[in-house]
């Protein structure tokens with residue numbers, strides 16, 4: 001696991017639900033066929049109402065029309081990110097589009113578990129509403145060893161809440177890797 | 191040490207005497223539920239991680255109920271059903287309810303109860319956020335993603351953090367114009383969509399215990415709309431009668447100790463409550479029906495695991511009997527059993543089906559249908575700027591189809607009354 005993630009910020013509001021992250025009509029694509037998987041990148045965050053997409057200005061799509069990947073790798077959001085359905089397609093779509101980490105005030109439980117146990121994106125929490133100060137397109141640097149986020153564009157550093165209990169699963173890269181390391185499941189290697 | 195009902199179920203499933211809120215424990219899982227949207231990717235992950243020839247931990251504990259995208263021409267949706275069928279055959283799963291056969295049931299959370307899989311004291315995980323519905327049986331039910339489900343398929347276990355509990359007590363006699371849906375919408379307005387994140391929501395009080403089991407399911411169903419890990423109602427004689435009529439499997443009844451610790455406690459007197467809606471675009475955007483009465487609507491939708499059960503239709507029929515609907519009104523029974531009950535249940539000398547047909551409603555086949563929008567040919571899907579009054583559980587932008595539509599979540603009484611006038615209408619106007 002890299003300890004520093006650097007990339008551009010994509011800023012969202014509160015209560016971003018899984019229908020906004022990946023609208024239900026796109027759930028029909030295969031999660032394993034490489035050609036179909038690309039569609040999850042194409043439609044990631046496509047359900048966010050346009051005036052809420054890419055704050056503070058809005059009207060900035062996460063993935064440009066005709067593209068399959070996003071130029072933004074760190075998502076900044078308010079409270080209750082990922083509420084709604086249990087669909088793992090949601091963190092998966094964010095990963096396929098190129099997101100590496102999310103920094104939100106809080107998460108819905110199922111989404112949070114999915115991010116961690118599936119090893120898709122790393123969900124950090126922050127006590128401050130960072131989506132009020134960070135602007136879409138700002139260059140950010142996330143230091144996972146020290147739990148800090150630096151806004152290189154605005155030259156400000158913020159403290160993040162440590163990952164706590166789940167840091168071992170995040171470091172292992174998901175629940176299966178963690179379980180194998182800790183002898184919680186029989187090794188499946190031939 | 192005093193424990194809540196949820197703690198006691200965790201302790202049992204973790205082979206411990208006592209568990210503390212906040213502690214993460216490994217639980218032995220009694221039932222794993224999946225459906226057509228999350229089944230195929232779950233099975234993929236299972237094979238990837240445990241090997242192409244791996245067998246599930248216990249075929250009798252895996253329940254596969256396709257329900258989401260059933261009556262559609264969408265080919266991807268059909269492929270998902272094929273994948274479920276294949277996996278069920280390969281693994282010899284006795285509890286697969288195939289589409290297009292007489293085993294097909296409909297919406298998974300309702301079918302689980304009907305088929306006798308909900309047992310007090312047990313642990314259920316499902317690849318669907320509304321798996322919390324089953325908490326109405328005094329058991330732990332919670333939604334998970336595909337990776338977690340694949341892990342359970344291989345091991346029969348999952349880690350979970352013991353939740354803090356919130357207690358919601360409803361006192362008084364339920365007035366005839368109120369339903370479980372009004373109670374949960376009231377709570378959502380009070381605690382908002384993340385008010386119970388990572389917590390158990392325990393429902394209690396004489397009004398709750400006066401409700402039939404399907405209304406209790408409605409209460410627990412929407413625990414997830416407050417971010418709750420689970421909703422739970424301790425089992426009583428009503429629960430036991432329902433369970434014993436369907437299965438002879440053993441179960442254990444747990445109740446909260448009187449001195450158990452709660453994160454918070456809320457008390458309501460149902461006799462002082464009013465019919466409630468959640469306005470667009472969030473389940474916690476509460477208003478009394480009275481305060482928004484007169485708002486024009488374009489559709490009424492009575493269906494889903496929240497509002498498509500027998501009691502929901504009994505209540506709707508009470509209002510719709512002898513009336514005509516003014517807007518497109520879709521009646522979507524959750525399951526095949528509920529659909530058949532529309533033919534046999536009588537109200538005031540007529541079957542429910544007859545009442546709905548005479549009122550001009552459209553009666554659809556049992557499935558999730560437009561509760562979650564679905565492919566473009568889905569019955570009841572919202573289009574353009576539709577304004578829908580719906581007995582479903584979510585009204586986020588685009589949830590029922592069109593991103594531009596507005597959805598008012600309401601009780602079946604309110605949805606039926608509004609269907610008649612074409613405007614949001616307090617059911618007391620018709621009772």
Ligand code: SF4
Nearest residue numbers: 297494495558561562
């Ligand atoms: S009826 Fe709606 S809420 Fe219930 S399982 Fe189906 S899609 Fe989910």
